[in-house]
Amino acid sequence: MKNPAKRSLTTGERTGIGAFILAGFFFVLWGTVWSIFPLAGFVLLCLVAPFATGYSFFLPVICRGARKGICVSLSFDDGPDKVTTPLVLDILRSYQVKATFFVTGENARSHPDLIARILAQGHTIGNHTYSHDPLIMLKSRRHLKDEIIKTQEVLGGHGIRPLVFRPPAGITNPKLGPVLAEVGLKAVNFSCRAMDRGNRRISGLASKILGRVRPGDIILLHDSKPLTEMPDNQFLSGFLTELERVLKGLESQNISVMPLAELIGQPVMEEADPNEASL
Incomplete structure (x- = not known):
């Protein structure tokens, strides 16, 4: 019988051990102040x-692809949104591009038709917590786990089980690693973004992305409509124009857009029994 694999120390744990050893060394040589x-x-x-x-x-965080070649992946956070997501899907279909949507359980529950359409068009879906609480990393481990599990259950009803998780704003903490290990998810963040603040700042979005993008990048975009005073038609016109500029710009730079699973070399979701939508 094989012994179970031991968990390797995280960078934070190794750094902490090193800091305590160094502090002890300094204490012996120079006293308390230096330690x-x-x-x-x-x-x-x-x-x-x-x-x-x-x-x-x-914890281990995937933020870039290991695949060689001039290629990137697109990811969209915070949806699905009844106004924005259908139009995003239309553009992706016209450019024959596959993306990964990191959805919230709350929005997925409210818009099952959009989850079905995302899957029908061949895109993949990741877990982005249930309520997208910006302070979730300051709350208890139990609360964090519940948010992740609730979203898994909602998406399980669509016959899928996400294998990747993206924390709100990409923020991590020491509790996240053990929770993801228990639930069976891996953390996937991003390496190229426009700092759009959830589509609150869409002006120049494409030029920011195209000026920073490098082969292997996971690009972060949003398919959510921000809570601003901007009229829907004004926001959508600007956002969709910027999204098309991103896709055209990648084409002009001969950068291919590939599914996230291919870029990182591992699956991002799997099939699940919709009748057993629970963990």
């Missing part, structure tokens, strides 16, 4: 690390 510096540096790193969306500090 504070490695520990203070570790604390500061722990405060900054959650916002470094491409840094695997607390």
Whole structure:
């Protein structure tokens, strides 16, 4: 009988151990004052690390593709949205591009027809929590797990089981790794974004993406309509124009758009029994 594989230490755990060893070394040589510096540096790193969306500090995070070649993947967060998502799907179909939609359970429950359409068009779906609570990483492990499981259950009703999870805004914490391991998900963030604040800043979105994009990138976009005073028609006109510019710009740079699963070399969802939509 094989022994179960041991969990390897995270970067954060290794850094913490190193900081304590260094602090002890400094204490022996120079006393208490100097020993504070490695520990203070570790604390500061722990405060900054959650916002470094491409840094695997607390847990392994996939943010780029390992595949060689001039290719990227598109991902859309925060949907599905009854106004924006159908139009996004129309554009993706016209360009024959497949994307991954990181949906919230709340929106998926409200718009089952859009989930069905996303899947029917050959796109994939990831878990983006149930309510997209921006403060979720400050809440309990139980709350975080419940948010993820509720979304899995909603999507299970559509006959799929997401295998990837993207935290709101890409923010991580020490609790996330154990929760994802328990639920059977992997963290997937992004490596190229326009800092659009959930489509609140769409002006120049395409030029920002195209100026930063590199082969292997996972591009972050949103298919949600922001809560702003901007009229729907004005927002949609600007957003859809920017999205088409992104796709045309990638074509002009000879950058292929491929499904996320192919870019990262592992599946992002699998089939599930809709009659057993629970974990």
